[in-house]
Amino acid sequence: xxxxxxxxxxxxxxxxxxxxxxxxxxxxxxxxxxxxxxxxxxxxxxxxxxxxxxxxxxxxxxxxxxxxxxxxxxxxxxxxxxxxxxxxxxxxxxxxxxxxxxxxxxxxxxxx
Amino acid sequence: xxxxxxxxxxxxxxxxxxxxxxxxxxxxxxxxxxxxxxxxxxxxxxxxxxxxxxxxxxxxxxxxxxxxxxxxxxxxxxxxxxxxxxxxxxxxxxxxxxxxxxxxxxxxxxxxxxxx
Numbered sequence: 001x002x003x004x005x006x007x008x009x010x011x012x013x014x015x016x017x018x019x020x021x022x023x024x025x026x027x028x029x030x031x032x033x034x035x036x037x038x039x040x041x042x043x044x045x046x047x048x049x050x051x052x053x054x055x056x057x058x059x060x061x062x063x064x065x066x067x068x069x070x071x072x073x074x075x076x077x078x079x080x081x082x083x084x085x086x087x088x089x090x091x092x093x094x095x096x097x098x099x100x101x102x103x104x105x106x107x108x109x110x111x112x
Numbered sequence: 113x114x115x116x117x118x119x120x121x122x123x124x125x126x127x128x129x130x131x132x133x134x135x136x137x138x139x140x141x142x143x144x145x146x147x148x149x150x151x152x153x154x155x156x157x158x159x160x161x162x163x164x165x166x167x168x169x170x171x172x173x174x175x176x177x178x179x180x181x182x183x184x185x186x187x188x189x190x191x192x193x194x195x196x197x198x199x200x201x202x203x204x205x206x207x208x209x210x211x212x213x214x215x216x217x218x219x220x221x222x223x224x225x226x227x228x
Contacts, residue, residue: 003118008155034216036219037113041221042221042222043116043118043203043219043220043221043222044155044219045219046216046217046218049216062135075203089154089155099157099160099168100145100155100157100205100217101157102147102154102156103154103156104153105152105153112214
């Protein structure tokens with residue numbers, strides 16, 4: 001019940017295309033859903049996060065879509081750029097406790 | 113405002129030795145979390161500490177691993193009698209408070225432990 005399942009494991013997108021990464025969770029106590037971006041040799045950096053009171057959040061080229069009834073959320077990267085090539089992790093936690101449960105990660109490669 | 117500082121960045125230990133990993137949280141942050149990342153896997157929670165208190169150690173192996181966050185100084189993750197399976201990247205994250213708004217966790221750059 002503590003798992004967060006992430007797909008796909010890897011993704012190749014052409015420059016300018018849309019990258020879509022999906023996550024699903026089971027624990028209904030989760031109410032904070034961040035996405036982290038990690039470059040090789042670096043720590044994860046918070047990219048964007050959403051709470052379940054909204055169904056979508058957009059920051060620049062990055063959008064989170066959230067479906068509470070399906071217990072799914074996704075990251076969309078519009079106009080993908082080679083600099084977006086990284087590993088992306090979805091995560092979840094409960095509002096009153098910051099322990100994060102991470103998905104397994106998606107390796108994104110944007111081809112120029 | 114410096115970010116979360118971890119050292120060393122790389123650590124090589126022989127089997128049976130002790131590894132000590134240090135984490136200095138961001139200024140003003142009193143909550144520290146340790147995560148472990150095995151190759152090509154996501155991060156797994158290990159332990160959550162506040163100053164002088166262990167709040168949740170449900171992700172810590174029962175033996176050989178310990179963590180502390182003293183009143184003064186960095187948080188320490190200690191691994192005794194290391195084995196090859198301990199080879200991983202260990203990340204520390206800090207946040208200003210527990211739960212509620214503005215509690216995003218900020219990660220350090222990690223310590224990559226290699227056991228030979």
